[in-house]
Amino acid sequence: MTNTMDNGATGATGAAASAGAALAARAERVIPGGVNSSTRRLGAPYGFARSAGAYLWDLEGRRYTDFHAAFGAIVLGHNDEGVDRAVAEEARILDLTGIGVSEREVELAELVVEVMPAVEKMVACTSGSEATFHATRISRAVTGRDIIVKVQGGYHGWHDAVARNCISAPERAYGMDPMSTGVLAENLEKTVIAEYNDLGSLEKLYAEHPGRIAAVFLEPIPHNVGALLPDPGYLEGVRELTRREGSVLLFDEVITGFRHDVGGWQAISGVTPDLTSFGKAMANGYPVAGLGGRADLMDQFNSAAGGVLLAGTFTGHPAMCAGAIETITRLRDTDVIPRAARLGDRMRAGLRAISDELGLQTVVTGYGSVFCMYFLDGEVHGYRDLMRNDDAMYRDFHRGMIDRGFVMLPMSLKRNHISGAHTEADIDAALEAARETLTELAARR
Numbered sequence: 001m002t003n004t005m006d007n008g009a010t011g012a013t014g015a016a017a018s019a020g021a022a023l024a025a026r027a028e029r030v031i032p033g034g035v036n037s038s039t040r041r042l043g044a045p046y047g048f049a050r051s052a053g054a055y056l057w058d059l060e061g062r063r064y065t066d067f068h069a070a071f072g073a074i075v076l077g078h079n080d081e082g083v084d085r086a087v088a089e090e091a092r093i094l095d096l097t098g099i100g101v102s103e104r105e106v107e108l109a110e111l112v113v114e115v116m117p118a119v120e121k122m123v124a125c126t127s128g129s130e131a132t133f134h135a136t137r138i139s140r141a142v143t144g145r146d147i148i149v150k151v152q153g154g155y156h157g158w159h160d161a162v163a164r165n166c167i168s169a170p171e172r173a174y175g176m177d178p179m180s181t182g183v184l185a186e187n188l189e190k191t192v193i194a195e196y197n198d199l200g201s202l203e204k205l206y207a208e209h210p211g212r213i214a215a216v217f218l219e220p221i222p223h224n225v226g227a228l229l230p231d232p233g234y235l236e237g238v239r240e241l242t243r244r245e246g247s248v249l250l251f252d253e254v255i256t257g258f259r260h261d262v263g264g265w266q267a268i269s270g271v272t273p274d275l276t277s278f279g280k281a282m283a284n285g286y287p288v289a290g291l292g293g294r295a296d297l298m299d300q301f302n303s304a305a306g307g308v309l310l311a312g313t314f315t316g317h318p319a320m321c322a323g324a325i326e327t328i329t330r331l332r333d334t335d336v337i338p339r340a341a342r343l344g345d346r347m348r349a350g351l352r353a354i355s356d357e358l359g360l361q362t363v364v365t366g367y368g369s370v371f372c373m374y375f376l377d378g379e380v381h382g383y384r385d386l387m388r389n390d391d392a393m394y395r396d397f398h399r400g401m402i403d404r405g406f407v408m409l410p411m412s413l414k415r416n417h418i419s420g421a422h423t424e425a426d427i428d429a430a431l432e433a434a435r436e437t438l439t440e441l442a443a444r445r
């Protein structure tokens with residue numbers, strides 16, 4: 001099991017001379033580690049010069065089919081004409097004013113309230129981390145309690161209240177596994193860890209910390225470790241327990257929201273959280289995110305009647321809101337989501353068939369447009385099962401796919417995404433490459 005930062009990156013130094021390596025070397029002189037987010041440091045390809053539809057072109061002009069999709073932010077396809085036009089047109093009309101509210105902000109909030117069952121009011125922000133940061137404060141403010149629960153393997157952003165125990169090494173899983181140095185121990189200790197699909201582990205935390213749990217933060221499908229799917233009754237059980245104990249339930253739908261259903265996993269499962277964070281696919285890659293939920297909770301912000309600070313220079317940028325409105329409207333009114341899900345089924349079925357032919361021990365899973373292949377035997381319900389995953393195989397499979405022109409993040413447990421721009425031919429070509437890669441990996445064993 002790898003830690004989050006152990007991604008096999010070698011840096012550009014010493015790499016064969018190429019336009020990409022040269023850019024990476026230049027970047028390293030002025031950007032720490034040469035990248036603006038640590039998980040982007042993966043070795044070749046060092047970056048891309050062009051994107052369109054389902055494809056990316058590296059700095060040498062080589063074309064790749066993209067299944068990384070910027071961690072899932074790209075849902076309609078790269079450089080979607082409609083979204084780009086909506087952003088550009090709004091940018092020509094109105095930029096930031098820092099006063100009052102704009103029509104696009106209101107229109108976006110009305111749309112999200114319409115499509116997401118648990119959202120009565122929302123605020124727009126610029127990243128998913130900002131959304132879960134606000135959720136932390138609201139939960140503590142409204143309950144007067146201090147502790148946040150998350151599951152091992154869940155990721156909710158980079159801030160102090162949540163940056164622990166995502167992809168943990170087995171010896172650190174469930175224990176103290178901060179994702180960053182520089183976080184005060186007293187902050188880390190205010191976040192405690194449950195197991196996904198294990199209501200007993202949550203009951204136990206309530207017994208250990210009576211009257212102190214402000215909120216349970218949950219990705220309804222923990223996609224940050226691939227795709228753990230909820231067992232029947234699990235999400236309903238979490239809902240019941242949090243309601244009984246008076247804690248806030250946050251569904252972190254930063255990945256599932258708008259991608260699996262325009263109304264998020266809450267629309268699919270029928271389970272209604274108190275708060276919902278969303279971002280990524282919301283504007284097909286433009287930087288806008290949001291927090292929404294029950295009106296009485298959202299009114300805890302000091303923009304309304306409460307005391308929770310709501311601030312941000314760039315929040316609700318009209319052009320970003322226009323991009324989100326176009327994206328969400330298209331996801332609501334067209335067959336992009338079910339079509340991508342059919343391609344997801346085709347990919348999963350194909351990978352299973354190849355794995356069976358080669359006699360590999362794998363679990364091919366995912367939902368809709370998201371797919372992943374774990375290299376392990378037996379069933380997968382929670383993070384404990386993922387500790388049996390063969391990380392080297394996982395990483396080498398993804399690396400082998402990149403070498404063959406298909407971008408899949410070469411880090412263990414990272415998921416893959418299909419967008420509205422992929423075709424059956426793209427899936428079939430990827431399956432051919434997967435067959436080659438897996439045949440090579442099987443021979444190595």
Ligand SMILES: Cc1ncc(COP(=O)(O)O)c(C=O)c1O
Binds near residue numbers: 071157280
């Ligand atoms: C479920 C989930 N929540 C929150 C975040 C943080 O979002 P951002 O990277 O936009 O800050 C992420 C990012 O990967 C995520 O996957």
